[in-house]
Each structure stands twice: as structure tokens, then as C-alpha cells.
Amino acid sequence: MSVDTMIAQMERWLGTGEPNEIQAWYRARNGAAYSGNFAWCNATITRAAVDxxxxxxxxxxxxFAYTVAHAARFKEAGAWHAMTNGIKGSGIKRGDIVFFDWDGSSEIAKVDHVGIVTGVSADYQYVYTIEGNTANVCARRARVVHDIAGFGRPKYKTPPKPPASSSGTKRPQVSLSKLVAAFKRDAPKKGMPVSYPLVEVVEDALVAERLLARKYADGHAGTATRSAYALLQERYGYSGDDADGIPGMTSLKRLGKAHGFDVVA
Known part of the structure; x- marks a missing residue:
């Protein structure tokens, strides 16, 4: 068992809406007080931890269904870290249980929501998460420091490992030459041809960066995907011809470092 196992269990629930099995499971364990469509973000963490x-x-x-109580229990155990030094200074990392206050405080009593950290962006601007009951579904999110009250650090049975796929296979190896060919070939085509399957790996990263809508992460390197990559290049400081939406080695490696894939020629 390890942080990777915990994250894999959270990934099982991605796309789950409401009412759902998590709520029914929690109600069966904790009684009628949890009848109806109760807030289930912390119930998702509980279910994943059990599994x-x-x-x-x-x-x-x-x-735990009450996020304040869960955060307080981490503090009691000496494992609570308030988000008072920024993302980089806090040391937040993959596997941490992250608590949110939408008003921007670091006070446990004001915690509104909870999720698990899957990674941190290379520029420390975003914390990537999986959260239950976010816009009524379980989904991946990219959160900014303002929203994070703090995090609890579990003592996992096995120390965290570098990001890998939930199946335990090695990190995806994205070919830059094949990716560039797909970006140039697919965009003008009608329909949704997929000329290079690992386009979807890059699209998932662009979704996590909040640059591409989830509905366009379909493996087709269309105009929406190219526009999203151009926005990424601008975020990384490129302009003009260097922000044309066609991936380059430096920008792609930076994106891969933040989102769990490697880049080859």
C-alpha cells in the first residue's frame, strides 16, 4: 500500500456524479444522519482510504464527512501544515490531503472542502488535485494558493514515488516528432482522426493547466488543442512565432515534468 494506491482509488471515482455509491456507502456505515444528497468530498477521501x-x-x-474535523485531526497528530508560505514554501506534495477555504484563510474552522494532491506545477502556481463533490462530480482540479487553507500529511505505509500511471506501468514516453506531426496534420481535418494516441496525454495536461476544456481532450490534435498549447507557451514566456501552438522540446519537457510524462525526440 502507498500514496500511489490511494490516488489510484481516487481515480476510480473520476466522473462520478450524485447521488452516488460513495454517499450510499457512507450512509450504510454512519446512519440516517447522512441520508439524502449530503456533501461528499470527505466521504470520497474516506472511501478511497478504506479501499x-x-x-x-x-x-x-x-x-470523516466533516472537513473541519478531519483537518483538526491532522493538527492533533502534528501533521497539519497551514498554507502560509506559498505553494513552494509549504512543501505540499503528491499524496497530501489538501483542505480549502474559498475565502482565502488558513484557519481550520473555516475549511470548506477537501481533496488529494496529485502533483504541483513546475512554476509552483498550481496544486493539482482529485476532489469529490466539486461541481457535483469527482474531478481533477488545478488550485491556486488563495484557495488552500492547508494540508495534512498522512504517514503512508510506503513512501511516495514519482508520478506513474495507476496501473504501475512506467511514465508515458511522448515522442516530440510524432506529436508535432499530429498537431500539423490533425487540426485541419474534419471529424476526429487520432494520428498519434499520446496526444491525449498532452491534452490531459492542458486540461489540468486549465487551458483546454475536458470535452476536447479526445486524442485529436485539433484547433482547440493547438490554441491551448499556444496559451501554455505564452504562460511560459514565449511570444510571436515561438507561441504558435506547435510543441517544442523545452515547453513539452516542462509540461511533462509537471504532469507525469517524459519526452523523447
Whole structure:
């Protein structure tokens, strides 16, 4: 068991709407007080922890639906870290249980929401997460420091590893030459041809960066994908011909470092 197992369990629920199995499962364990369509962000963390064999490390052997109580339990255990030094200064990392206050405080009593950290952007502007009950579904999000109250650091049974796929296989190897060919070939075509399957890996990263709508992450390097990559290049400081939406080695490696894939020629 490890942080990767915990994240893999959270990934199982991606796309889940409401009402859902998580709510029914939590209600069966904790009674009628949780009838109806109750807020289920922390119930998702609890369910994933149970299924991952990390119930004690993540939840201290307690079912949590109330985010304030969960954050307070991390503090009691000496494992709470308030978000007062920025993303880089905080040391937040993959596997941490992250708590949010939409009003921007670091006070446990004002915590509104919870998720798990899957990574941090290379420029420390975003914390990438999986969260239950975000816009009524379980989804990946990219969060900024203002929204993060703090995080709890579980004592996982096995130390965290570098990001990998949930199946345990090695990180995707994205070919720059094949990707560039797809970006140039696919955009003008009608329909959704997929000339290079790993385009979708890059599109998933662009979705996480909040530059591409999820509906366009379909493996087709269309105009929406190219426009999103151009926005990424501008974010990285490129302009003019260097921000034309065609991936380059430097920008792609930077994106891959933040989102769990490697780049080859």
C-alpha cells in the first residue's frame, strides 16, 4: 500500500456524479444522519482510504464527512501544515490531503472542502488535485494558493514515488516528432482522426493547466488543442512565432515534468 494506491482509488471515482455509491456507502456505515444528497468530498477521501488500505494513515481510523474535523485531526497528530508560505514554501506534495477555504484563510474552522494532491506545477502556481463533490462530480482540479487553507500529511505505509500511471506501468514516453506531426496534420481535418494516441496525454495536461476544456481532450490534435498549447507557451514566456501552438522540446519537457510524462525526440 502507498500514496500511489490511494490516488489510484481516487481515480476510480473520476466522473462520478450524485447521488452516488460513495454517499450510499457512507450512509450504510454512519446512519440516517447522512441520508439524502449530503456533501461528499470527505466521504470520497474516506472511501478511497478504506479501499487503499490506508484508512489509519489518512483517516486515523475514523470516517470523516466533516472537513473541519478531519483537518483538526491532522493538527492533533502534528501533521497539519497551514498554507502560509506559498505553494513552494509549504512543501505540499503528491499524496497530501489538501483542505480549502474559498475565502482565502488558513484557519481550520473555516475549511470548506477537501481533496488529494496529485502533483504541483513546475512554476509552483498550481496544486493539482482529485476532489469529490466539486461541481457535483469527482474531478481533477488545478488550485491556486488563495484557495488552500492547508494540508495534512498522512504517514503512508510506503513512501511516495514519482508520478506513474495507476496501473504501475512506467511514465508515458511522448515522442516530440510524432506529436508535432499530429498537431500539423490533425487540426485541419474534419471529424476526429487520432494520428498519434499520446496526444491525449498532452491534452490531459492542458486540461489540468486549465487551458483546454475536458470535452476536447479526445486524442485529436485539433484547433482547440493547438490554441491551448499556444496559451501554455505564452504562460511560459514565449511570444510571436515561438507561441504558435506547435510543441517544442523545452515547453513539452516542462509540461511533462509537471504532469507525469517524459519526452523523447
Amino acid at each position: 487503499a488500505g490506508e484508512y489509519d494513515s489518512v483517516c486515523f481510523g475514523i470516517d
